[in-house]
Amino acid sequence: MDIEILSRIQFAFTVAFHYIYPPLSIGIGLILVIMEGMYLKTGKKVFEDMTRFWIKIFALIFGLGVATGIIMEFEFGTNWATYSKYVGDIFGSALAAEGIFAFALESGFLGILLFGWKRVSSKVHFISTLMVFLGSLFSAVWIVVANSWQQTPAGYHIVGEGLQARAEITDFWAMVFNPSSIDRLLHVWIGAFLAGAFLVMSVNAYYIIKKKHLEIAKPSFKIALVVATIFSLAQLFTGHHSAEGVSKNQPAKMAAMEGHFDHSAKADMYIMGWVDKKNETTSGIKIPGGLSFLLHGDFDTPVTGLKSFPAEERPTAINAIFQFYHIMVAIGIFLIILTLYANWQWKKGKLFDKKWLMLVFVWAVLLPQIANQVGWFTAEMGRQPWVVYGLLKTSDALSQAVKAEHVLISLILFTLVYAILFALFLYLMNKKIKHGPVVQTIHEEEISSQGSLRENPLMKNDLS
Amino acid sequence: MIFGIDYNTLWFLVFGAVITGYAILDGFDLGAGALHLFLKKETSRRIALNAIGPVWDGNEVWLVIGGGALFAGFPVAYAAIFSAFYLPAMIFLIGLIWRAVAIEFRSKEPGKMWRLTWDIIYSFACIVVTLSLGLMLGNVAMGLPLDSQKEFNGDILSFLNPFSIMVAVTTLALFMTHGAIYLAMKTENRLYTKLTILAKNFTVFFLVAFGVTTLYTLLYIPHLTDRIRSNPVYFIFPVLMFLAIANIPRQLKNGNYRFAFISSSITIASLLIAVALEVFPNLLYASNDPNNSITISNAASSPKTMKTLLIIALIGTPLVGIYTSFVFWTFKGKVKLDDMSY
Numbered sequence: 001m002d003i004e005i006l007s008r009i010q011f012a013f014t015v016a017f018h019y020i021y022p023p024l025s026i027g028i029g030l031i032l033v034i035m036e037g038m039y040l041k042t043g044k045k046v047f048e049d050m051t052r053f054w055i056k057i058f059a060l061i062f063g064l065g066v067a068t069g070i071i072m073e074f075e076f077g078t079n080w081a082t083y084s085k086y087v088g089d090i091f092g093s094a095l096a097a098e099g100i101f102a103f104a105l106e107s108g109f110l111g112i113l114l115f116g117w118k119r120v121s122s123k124v125h126f127i128s129t130l131m132v133f134l135g136s137l138f139s140a141v142w143i144v145v146a147n148s149w150q151q152t153p154a155g156y157h158i159v160g161e162g163l164q165a166r167a168e169i170t171d172f173w174a175m176v177f178n179p180s181s182i183d184r185l186l187h188v189w190i191g192a193f194l195a196g197a198f199l200v201m202s203v204n205a206y207y208i209i210k211k212k213h214l215e216i217a218k219p220s221f222k223i224a225l226v227v228a229t230i231f232s233l234a235q236l237f238t239g240h241h242s243a244e245g246v247s248k249n250q251p252a253k254m255a256a257m258e259g260h261f262d263h264s265a266k267a268d269m270y271i272m273g274w275v276d277k278k279n280e281t282t283s284g285i286k287i288p289g290g291l292s293f294l295l296h297g298d299f300d301t302p303v304t305g306l307k308s309f310p311a312e313e314r315p316t317a318i319n320a321i322f323q324f325y326h327i328m329v330a331i332g333i334f335l336i337i338l339t340l341y342a343n344w345q346w347k348k349g350k351l352f353d354k355k356w357l358m359l360v361f362v363w364a365v366l367l368p369q370i371a372n373q374v375g376w377f378t379a380e381m382g383r384q385p386w387v388v389y390g391l392l393k394t395s396d397a398l399s400q401a402v403k404a405e406h407v408l409i410s411l412i413l414f415t416l417v418y419a420i421l422f423a424l425f426l427y428l429m430n431k432k433i434k435h436g437p438v439v440q441t442i443h444e445e446e447i448s449s450q451g452s453l454r455e456n457p458l459m460k461n462d463l464s
Numbered sequence: 465m466i467f468g469i470d471y472n473t474l475w476f477l478v479f480g481a482v483i484t485g486y487a488i489l490d491g492f493d494l495g496a497g498a499l500h501l502f503l504k505k506e507t508s509r510r511i512a513l514n515a516i517g518p519v520w521d522g523n524e525v526w527l528v529i530g531g532g533a534l535f536a537g538f539p540v541a542y543a544a545i546f547s548a549f550y551l552p553a554m555i556f557l558i559g560l561i562w563r564a565v566a567i568e569f570r571s572k573e574p575g576k577m578w579r580l581t582w583d584i585i586y587s588f589a590c591i592v593v594t595l596s597l598g599l600m601l602g603n604v605a606m607g608l609p610l611d612s613q614k615e616f617n618g619d620i621l622s623f624l625n626p627f628s629i630m631v632a633v634t635t636l637a638l639f640m641t642h643g644a645i646y647l648a649m650k651t652e653n654r655l656y657t658k659l660t661i662l663a664k665n666f667t668v669f670f671l672v673a674f675g676v677t678t679l680y681t682l683l684y685i686p687h688l689t690d691r692i693r694s695n696p697v698y699f700i701f702p703v704l705m706f707l708a709i710a711n712i713p714r715q716l717k718n719g720n721y722r723f724a725f726i727s728s729s730i731t732i733a734s735l736l737i738a739v740a741l742e743v744f745p746n747l748l749y750a751s752n753d754p755n756n757s758i759t760i761s762n763a764a765s766s767p768k769t770m771k772t773l774l775i776i777a778l779i780g781t782p783l784v785g786i787y788t789s790f791v792f793w794t795f796k797g798k799v800k801l802d803d804m805s806y
Binding site for chain 1 (some may be wrong): 776
């Protein structure tokens, strides 16, 4: 295999694996803020117990996010040196801002969130939780800004030629607020909230089925259900807005997403289907003119098709993009139906009586995860063959000093390491969930001679 | 230009400060990890892990900021350095992964074998990370063959040269000293006594490693001492370093672990300043043809970006300072294990 495809596989693999964790951190971060906020307001033990339980889960998820995230920052330099030089002037400032504004905030306060329950007052602890959550939101801001700039470059000019060419910033805020930043940021945030909320619902639905920890499980489930309902609906709007942006700014990507080949023809919208790239046709269940209607409010308005682009400027894996996009949309619609149905049952007072519904929620945790992944695959594969849309081809972005066999070695290493990590993650998550939100008794190991833990009213609960 | 210093030099200073901050902060985490297996008892190991538990993640962020600072300010150097060091960089990164997960996973099971396995992985990961950091530092100090596109064109295994290996071992010795002092600061009684003895032994280890490396540098890589020799005023940094090291055993003996910690921090800082002095204004010296060297001017981003970066740093640094101090203050004093501990 050649170095381009190996480097792409390695980047896709490492970033996709990484992206299991940060959305969960953001989503659970939001839920923790709500739970701890309610604890602060009401002082009820049930909120304390659920907060402390989810802090432990959060620690594990956050740990893996950090461990796998640091790879990403350096992989630009190791595998994509030409790209790094090309975008450094632009991408770099976003990355530096991310480090100093977001990661430092989140990692700094993480220590207090995880270990400070007895060391600081409950208000300071709540503020720390809030800071960690805000830090994780900010990290999403800068990385999505940088990626959006690659999709819809703005606020730059090109300096130099050939291998020396690079993009230089002319307008920082135009770069930050490039045409796709806001749409994509909201879409990413909400995707993360959903990932977190559905994990919380999954774990608690499991307890409800097993009739364990019910006094904690039921209110936890309801908190997460409210979050999930609001954001499932909101995601429909950000998704729609995002699609409009794509059709305007990256028409080739939009055409690939719906398998639309004919230029100057009305475009159909598929419920499901299959793209035959060779014959340039798409077949399946469709709403004739649906895409035209979605984008222009009229079933007959033509939409730019793939045939408008020379073959070397079309995305290569059109069917994959089509399928990924449709999986994402289908999941989005399903989550709306599921959460609305659950709310209706809640109103009737029967939410927890239907075992099948709880079972659906146990497994529904996978759906936002899958949607987040395929959404990114759609966005990134749809941008091909460009790494910076319209400016720099992926094949021109590689490191000159690195050989295919080195990438193969590192790819094998990452595959092994991540396989082990994922197995351990699932094992430990499963264990924590099985153990449940039972407040542990303290194993006081009196090694530190200066005596007992600080006096704190919160302690009383632990000793009970 | 600000105070007569151009943006590129200013950003070089910022980058240098971030890397020094990283070396001092994560240096004690990595050092504590590297000496982890010297601690035999389960409670000692737990205390050691909890001594760094609330802070190591924040410390590692300095590396992320440093990487971002290099990428943003000197993208050409960032691209050249990490693609040239492809294999050590990958080993470094995978080491960081294992360090992070070992800290997190170890406490999740009570089994002896489980914990021992993670102790070994943790310590080994910290040693590997430290050695690869040292290897990269040694190679950057020495220079690499670069083509006219400012990309590495040498043998991918050439990073394993005697000088860089010596720098790597010296770095390990220094971090272990630093880590032992940090842990001494956070512990009491017998564990404290044990750590002070370890710290003294590591100081000797460091002095030997450093002496050999210096001798080798003077004999075989004289260009690395040019600037200090031609400007006697710069001798202050090696002198400062020696004073700081000499101070460590004395302070430990008197129980002034805070001053001992400051001493080892000064040692790290002055060592990096000495390297920076010799390297500047190069970021990466081209050993085959000095004309291909990557310097702070030919690697720099546009003045506009430099200005943006400086503004970001100006706003960000005080913020980071405030909450880092707050976190360290919250966890000040000796480690106490509780039910949220590792």
